[in-house]
Amino acid sequence: MTSARSTLLVVDDDPSVLRSLERMFQVEGYAVECFAHPRQLLARGAGSGPLCVVMDLRMPELNGLELQEELHRQGFRHPIIFISGHGDIPAxxxxxxxxxxxxxxKPFSSADLLAAVERALAQEREAMARAQEHEVLRARFSALSPREWQICQFVAQGLLNKQIAAELGTAEQTVRLQRSRVMEKLAVGSVAELVRLLEQLNSRA
Known part of the structure; x- marks a missing residue:
């Protein structure tokens, strides 16, 4: 059984499809929210994850592709699975x-839909874990003062203490102390570790 903490948002203008999918997903242990109109999902907002959207392609007023586009404009980044009886290759x-x-x-098997949902939620959990790691990393760097951040950048570029002192117009001893604080705050023991942390920070910015 899947953890009830995983939420599925189901959007379909066919009430019978909504009821059927809601029952199936609830049996599998998901928390399910159903929407008969795409604008109801837009009004709901993203909320917290892990969650996944299962939506029909052909709906009145706002079709699935238009809803997907509008969700992205609103910053909605949760995974989406489309179901459709009218789907074509371009769509x-x-x-x-x-x-x-x-x-x-449509028609699709329950097994195929559940497998797609599990894939989507696996991606969602991985994305959430990466985001959490990035927040921890940002918190470590945010502990640096503006001057320590400058020192950090120079150290990562491979500059020696005396070169950094010349760049900043300060004493080498001062740079040595500030560099030591940078390494301590970031919990790194070498320049190589510091460079890796900066690369991780920049790659997820």
Whole structure:
């Protein structure tokens, strides 16, 4: 059984489809929220994860692709799975290029949909873990003072203490003390470790 902490947001204008999917997902242990109109999902907002959206492609007023685009504009970054009885290759390609995890034509098997949901939630959990790691990393660097941040940058570039002192117009002894504090605050024991931390920070900025 899947943890109930994983939430599925199901969007379909067919009440019978909504009821069927809601029952199936609840049996599998998911928390389920159903929306008969795409604007109801927009009004709900992103919320916290892990969660995944399962939505129909063809809906009145706002189709699935338009809803996907609007969600992205609002900063919604949770995974999306499309289901459709009218799906064609161009629509599927457009959906996938825009970040959809899967595109399942109706009729589809319960096993295929559940497998797609599990893939989507696995991606969601990985993304959340990376985001959490990045926040921890940012917190470590935010402990540096503006001058210590300058020292950090120079050290990462391979400059010696005397070269840094010349760049900053300060005493080498002062640079040595500040450099020591930088290494201590970041909990690194070498320049190589410091460089790796900076690369991690910049790669996720």
């Amino acid at each position: 599927a390609v457009k959906a996938m290029k825009a970040g959809a995890v899967d595109f399942l034509p």
